[in-house]
Amino acid sequence: MDWLTTVDHKKIGILYLLAGAFFFVIGGIEALLIRLQLIGPQQEFLDAQTFNEMITMHGTTMIFLAAMPIIFGFMNAIVPLQIGARDVAFPFVNALGFWTFFVGGVLLNLSWIVGDVPDAGWTAYVPLSGEQFSMHRGLDFYLMGLQIAGIGTLVGGINFLVTIINMRAPGMGFMRMPMFTWTAFITSAMILFAFPALAVGLILLTFDRLFGGNIFDPNMGGNVVLWQHIFWIFGHPEVYILVLPAFGIISEVIPTFSRKRLFGYSAMVFATVLIGFLGFMVWVHHMFTTGMGPVANALFAVATMLIAIPTGIKIFNWLFTMWGGRIQFTTANLFAIGFVPTFVMGGVTGVMLAVPPADWQFHDSYFVVAHFHYVIVGGIVFGLLSGLFYWWPKMTGRFLNETLGKVTFWTFFTGFHLTFFIQHIVGLLGMPRRVFTYLGENENPGWTWMNQLSTIGAFVMAFAVIVLLINIVTSMTKPKTAKGDAWGDGRTLEWTIPSPAPEYNFKQTPITRGIDAWWKEKMAGNTEMTPAEPVGPIHMPSPSILPLFMSIGLGIAAVGFMYSEEWNGYYVAIAGLVITFFCMFLRSVYDDHGFHIDPKDDKGVGA
Amino acid sequence: MSGVTHVDPHAHGVSGELPHEPERATLEGRNKLLGFWLFLGGECVLFGTLFATFMALRHNTMGGPDGAHLFDLVLVAWATFILLTSSLTSVFAIQAMHAKKVPQIMLWLGVTVLLGLGFLGLEIYEFFHYVHEGHQFNSSAFGTSFYSLVGFHGAHVAFGVLWITLLIFQLARKGLTTVTAPKVYVASLYWHFIDVVWVFIFTIVYLMGKMG
Numbered sequence: 073m074d075w076l077t078t079v080d081h082k083k084i085g086i087l088y089l090l091a092g093a094f095f096f097v098i099g100g101i102e103a104l105l106i107r108l109q110l111i112g113p114q115q116e117f118l119d120a121q122t123f124n125e126m127i128t129m130h131g132t133t134m135i136f137l138a139a140m141p142i143i144f145g146f147m148n149a150i151v152p153l154q155i156g157a158r159d160v161a162f163p164f165v166n167a168l169g170f171w172t173f174f175v176g177g178v179l180l181n182l183s184w185i186v187g188d189v190p191d192a193g194w195t196a197y198v199p200l201s202g203e204q205f206s207m208h209r210g211l212d213f214y215l216m217g218l219q220i221a222g223i224g225t226l227v228g229g230i231n232f233l234v235t236i237i238n239m240r241a242p243g244m245g246f247m248r249m250p251m252f253t254w255t256a257f258i259t260s261a262m263i264l265f266a267f268p269a270l271a272v273g274l275i276l277l278t279f280d281r282l283f284g285g286n287i288f289d290p291n292m293g294g295n296v297v298l299w300q301h302i303f304w305i306f307g308h309p310e311v312y313i314l315v316l317p318a319f320g321i322i323s324e325v326i327p328t329f330s331r332k333r334l335f336g337y338s339a340m341v342f343a344t345v346l347i348g349f350l351g352f353m354v355w356v357h358h359m360f361t362t363g364m365g366p367v368a369n370a371l372f373a374v375a376t377m378l379i380a381i382p383t384g385i386k387i388f389n390w391l392f393t394m395w396g397g398r399i400q401f402t403t404a405n406l407f408a409i410g411f412v413p414t415f416v417m418g419g420v421t422g423v424m425l426a427v428p429p430a431d432w433q434f435h436d437s438y439f440v441v442a443h444f445h446y447v448i449v450g451g452i453v454f455g456l457l458s459g460l461f462y463w464w465p466k467m468t469g470r471f472l473n474e475t476l477g478k479v480t481f482w483t484f485f486t487g488f489h490l491t492f493f494i495q496h497i498v499g500l501l502g503m504p505r506r507v508f509t510y511l512g513e514n515e516n517p518g519w520t521w522m523n524q525l526s527t528i529g530a531f532v533m534a535f536a537v538i539v540l541l542i543n544i545v546t547s548m549t550k551p552k553t554a555k556g557d558a559w560g561d562g563r564t565l566e567w568t569i570p571s572p573a574p575e576y577n578f579k580q581t582p583i584t585r586g587i588d589a590w591w592k593e594k595m596a597g598n599t600e601m602t603p604a605e606p607v608g609p610i611h612m613p614s615p616s617i618l619p620l621f622m623s624i625g626l627g628i629a630a631v632g633f634m635y636s637e638e639w640n641g642y643y644v645a646i647a648g649l650v651i652t653f654f655c656m657f658l659r660s661v662y663d664d665h666g667f668h669i670d671p672k673d674d675k676g677v678g679a
Numbered sequence: 680m681s682g683v684t685h686v687d688p689h690a691h692g693v694s695g696e697l698p699h700e701p702e703r704a705t706l707e708g709r710n711k712l713l714g715f716w717l718f719l720g721g722e723c724v725l726f727g728t729l730f731a732t733f734m735a736l737r738h739n740t741m742g743g744p745d746g747a748h749l750f751d752l753v754l755v756a757w758a759t760f761i762l763l764t765s766s767l768t769s770v771f772a773i774q775a776m777h778a779k780k781v782p783q784i785m786l787w788l789g790v791t792v793l794l795g796l797g798f799l800g801l802e803i804y805e806f807f808h809y810v811h812e813g814h815q816f817n818s819s820a821f822g823t824s825f826y827s828l829v830g831f832h833g834a835h836v837a838f839g840v841l842w843i844t845l846l847i848f849q850l851a852r853k854g855l856t857t858v859t860a861p862k863v864y865v866a867s868l869y870w871h872f873i874d875v876v877w878v879f880i881f882t883i884v885y886l887m888g889k890m891g
Contacts, residue, residue: 161710161713161714162710162714165714226721230714230717230718230721231714233713233714233717234710234713234714234717237713238706238709238710238713239706239710264717264720264721264724265720265721265724266724267721268721268722268724268725268728269724269725269728271725272725272728272729272732273728275827276732276823276827279823279827280823283816283817284816284817285816285817285823285827286817286819286820286822286823287732287736287820287823287824287827289820292739292741292817292818292819292820293736293739293740293741293819293820293821294736294739294820294823295735295736295820298732298735298736301731302728302732305728657845660845660849660862661845661849663853663858
């Protein structure tokens with residue numbers, strides 16, 4: 073029950089991870105079904121409609137319901153600890169962010185039960201996603217689910233921006249912040265400027281579909297390319313929103329397990345900010361084939377290629393960090409090291425795709441599918457798995473089993489390259505993406521064996537995930553033996569407090585004397601941080617059920633709007649909105665004074 | 680629930696004990712202010728996208744009346760005058776807050792709410808009139824983008840009116856404290872933001888529409 077009302081950022085972090093893992097498994101099953109359908113020519117395992125639903129839900133689930141929440145999970149669990157803060161800036165809003173994401177995700181997947189599943193791809197291009205070509209309610213689940221989940225992401229981003237700006241421990245200037253915190257900061261800023269655009273796109277398409285609007289209907293003066301602009305001005309930054317925190321994790325893991333400071337810290341910060349900026353400047357490279365002319369294409373091609381520069385800075389800095397270090401090959405570090413070449417490969421094909429004449433050839437082929445899986449799995453998923461093994465002791469007080477971890481790494485790494493490397497080639501041989509079947513053995517240029525290899529690789533990855541899940545479950549039965557500085561070589565502030573962190577994080581706010589504050593103290597021979605204040609009672613916010621109810625209200629309202637044409641859904645919609653607004657009213661009227669913890673009495677056992 | 684049980688033990692009911700800028704006196708207050716500024720940054724993108732959509736589609740009237748025929752600048756000028764004045768009155772409320780005069784805050788917030796209601800009244804009349812002229816939400820891309828943009832702003836005004844009204848009641852019950860002060864300050868920021876958006880709507884939708 074206290075998990076439903078919690079406003080503790082560490083518990084919310086675990087909730088995010090659990091929910092993200094749940095949706096990751098669902099998205100993975102969808103991926104396996106897609107691969108099974110494509111294992112040979114003219115399979116009839118899935119029909120065309122179901123296949124479209126699978127690819128749509130796989131993409132949407134993995135981006136919005138798996139990768140985003142897992143990133144938010146780490147940000148919640150780690151960022152306040154890294155900056156020496158007792159809490160986040162808005163604990164209540166933080167809980168609201170989780171619950172809106174969760175309700176949005178459940179709503180999206182409810183479509184499987186209702187039987188009307190989104191089927192226009194995760195990009196939902198009009199007119200494919202318009203009323204004319206997507207007549208059932210599936211797309212409405214997409215629009216409503218993402219709208220609600222998007223609210224959660226937006227408020228989460230604002231929460232972290234304020235937390236990082238206003239609540240750093242004394243001495244921690246911006247140029248002393250750990251890299252993961254830096255990437256969380258830039259990611260949050262990007263969320264703030266990217267997600268409102270998505271919200272507008274979704275609401276306008278909702279108007280078109282449910283209330284007879286004409287924004288995207290050319291017959292009534294609307295414009296279909298407008299959707300692509302709106303979607304990608306959100307969608308392109310989104311991939312950097314996802315990958316920057318993964319970069320941040322890599323930048324924490326590699327120095328820790330090399331026993332060296334991160335090479336080129338300020339260059340890393342500069343590169344992070346620059347990637348954040350350029351991420352907004354390149355959305356048109358998703359639209360080279362829509363006919364905007366050579367000038368626009370050339371400008372956006374150059375802007376896109378520029379991103380390779382800060383990314384290259386990062387890659388070389390990671391390599392130089394390892395250079396001459398005493399490298400420990402823990403599972404966390406294996407994922408970090410495996411990330412580097414894999415992500416480079418994804419980056420190289422990214423630059424290839426940024427050349428418009430070449431893009432006209434690669435466009436909508438499996439080459440593109442291979443590229444973005446190299447970036448998103450090879451970059452983001454590798455980073456997140458690295459972070460999972462690295463911070464698991466800090467979050468739970470227990471270690472994940474290293475042997476099982478290494479099995480996970482090697483099978484995942486092998487399975488991944490087996491699945492996706494060959495897709496570059498099958499793409500160059502002309503296999504289009506999004507097709508549910510292809511011609512027989514004699515009529516295709518070798519697609520069959522390549523797709524078989526790809527499918528086998530997908531199942532190897534699935535095996536790796538099963539081993540990981542077993543690892544997680546068995547670790548939860550072990551006693552909490554991890555020390556505060558669980559790996560012994562921790563560099564940043566989260567390793568100065570017990571594992572798992574007590575409810576109030578820091579008994580006394582620490583003074584920070586440099587980059588890698590904890591490492592600096594250890595090298596000076598100190599066993600703890602210098603406190604900035606005497607021990608005293610610590611103010612904490614009270615738990616609240618309102619975030620959950622507010623989110624459920626939004627979910628009810630969404631269902632009401634969706635079915636407004638079939639039954640009297642407006643009454644349901646209004647009832648849902650009344651619930652949400654009434655909760656807002658209660659929150660506003662009754663002041664939450666929280667409570668105080670005396671750290672001298674409390675044993676301080678957190679999540 | 681009687682008022683007594685809800686008296687805030689940390690609040691300073693007497694205005695004389697309040698710090699100089701009560702909205703910034705606590706970390707919670709400073710967080711709220713910064714968070715709200717950032718939220719407004721997100722709102723800029725939100726309205727920016729709606730403006731861009733309107734700009735792209737504003738000539739696609741599909742045979743219906745266009746802006747030059749529809750818009751009555753006198754009416755819109757009155758709406759603008761009323762809304763801009765309400766921004767001024769919300770500044771008076773903040774000045775009263777810094778002078779720690781609770782009745783004056785409530786008075787000026789009340790005037791702000793009334794002006795906001797006046798603006799909404801004009802807008803509803805305006806929309807009603809347009810629909811009669813054949814400019815409907817679903818009659819063309821121009822119609823949908825117009826009502827989406829201007830209506831979204833109107834919804835913001837309506838939300839602000841409800842919000843500030845609620846704050847007036849809270850001020851009456853709790854007085855000016857380090858908890859209520861940031862709320863008042865943030866609400867006035869919101870109100871100014873709505874005003875700024877309206878200035879853009881006035882220019883881009885109405886002036887440019889009238890000029891053709």
